[in-house]
Amino acid sequence: MRPRDPAQPNTEDGRKVTVASTPIQGILFDKDGTLVDYxxxxxxxxxxxxxxxxxxxxxxxxxxxxxxxxxxxxxxxxxxxxxxxxxxxxxxxxxxxxxxxxxxxxxxxxxxxxxxxxxxxAVPVTDVADLFRRLRSRGLALGVATSDGEAAARATLARLGVETDDLFVAGYDSGFGGKPKPGMVEGFCRAMGLPAGAVAVVGDNLHDLEMAHAAGCAAAIGVLSGTATADELAHRASAVIASIAELEALLDRWPVPA
Known part of the structure; x- marks a missing residue:
C-alpha cells in the first residue's frame, strides 16, 4: 500500500505534503468515531x-x-x-x-x-475484532491511539472482543503526549519496529490526520463514522472512507487514483 501520487494532501496554506512511499506495514487507529460509533x-x-x-x-x-x-x-x-x-x-x-x-x-x-x-x-462501527484478525492475516502491525485514557481504551477493546496481546494501545495518559503531536505514532513505531513512513493512521478527526503528518506517516485515512465531515477531512487526508468497514477495499486498491 502506497500513498497516492499525484493529489497528495495539502497543508492548511495549500502547500503539497510529501509523504513516504514505503509500503504500509502498520496501521494505527483512533478509537472514538473510528472503531466505535461516536x-x-x-x-x-x-x-x-x-x-x-x-x-x-x-x-x-x-x-x-x-x-x-x-x-x-x-x-x-x-x-x-x-x-x-x-x-x-x-x-x-x-x-x-x-x-x-x-x-x-x-x-x-x-x-x-x-x-x-x-x-x-460502546457501540462498534463494525465487527472490529474480526476486522483486526483479517488485517493481522495480511501481516500488518496494529495499534490504537486515543485521546481517551488508556484504561478506557483497553476496556473498550475488551468490550469489542479485540485481542490486545500484540496490539499497541495508547491513551492521552500513556506517556506519549496528546494529539495532534506525533508521540503516539512514535511510540507505536518503536513498539513495532517500524519507520513512520511505513505506517497509516486511521481516524475521524483532523487531530488524527495532523498527528499522522507530524510523524511523517505514509498515509492519513479519514473516516466519516465520527464527528467530522468529508469536507473537513479532505484537505488533510490521503483518502476518506465512510468507515473502517471499507478499509480493506481501500487497501486492495491502493494507491487511490487522483
Whole structure:
C-alpha cells in the first residue's frame, strides 16, 4: 500500500505534503468515531460528565456542553471541538475556566472513571475484532491511539472482543503526549519496529490526520463514522472512507487514483 501520487494532501496554506512511499506495514487507529460509533457511544457519556462537572446545575451543564462543541440544534458534537478531539484534562480545564467548581486533577479523574465505565456500552462501527484478525492475516502491525485514557481504551477493546496481546494501545495518559503531536505514532513505531513512513493512521478527526503528518506517516485515512465531515477531512487526508468497514477495499486498491 502506497500513498497516492499525484493529489497528495495539502497543508492548511495549500502547500503539497510529501509523504513516504514505503509500503504500509502498520496501521494505527483512533478509537472514538473510528472503531466505535461516536454519537451512540459518547452522547450519554458527555451529558453525564457535564452534569458531574456542573454539580447538578442544568444551565451550567448545558453551557459546558456548548463549550465542548455540542450543537443543540443538530444534536451532535461538532468536529474539531473539545469533546470531539481533546483529551480529558483539556476538557476539564476548559470547563473549570467556564465555571465548574472543581480541582483539575479531581475532575479529570472523575471524568476518566465515567468514560472507562461507559466503555461497557460502546457501540462498534463494525465487527472490529474480526476486522483486526483479517488485517493481522495480511501481516500488518496494529495499534490504537486515543485521546481517551488508556484504561478506557483497553476496556473498550475488551468490550469489542479485540485481542490486545500484540496490539499497541495508547491513551492521552500513556506517556506519549496528546494529539495532534506525533508521540503516539512514535511510540507505536518503536513498539513495532517500524519507520513512520511505513505506517497509516486511521481516524475521524483532523487531530488524527495532523498527528499522522507530524510523524511523517505514509498515509492519513479519514473516516466519516465520527464527528467530522468529508469536507473537513479532505484537505488533510490521503483518502476518506465512510468507515473502517471499507478499509480493506481501500487497501486492495491502493494507491487511490487522483
Amino acid at each position: 454519537d451512540k457511544t459518547w452522547a450519554p457519556l458527555n451529558r453525564q460528565v457535564a452534569a458531574l462537572a456542573a454539580q447538578g446545575d442544568p444551565d451550567l451543564a448545558a453551557r459546558l456542553l456548548e463549550i465542548g462543541g455540542y450543537d443543540v440544534e443538530a444534536d451532535r458534537v461538532v468536529g474539531g471541538s473539545l469533546l470531539a478531539a481533546s483529551h480529558t484534562q483539556e476538557i476539564a480545564a476548559a470547563w473549570i475556566e467556564a465555571g465548574a467548581k472543581h480541582e483539575l486533577a479531581a475532575l479529570t479523574r472523575a471524568m476518566d472513571e465515567i468514560f472507562a465505565a461507559g466503555a461497557q456500552h
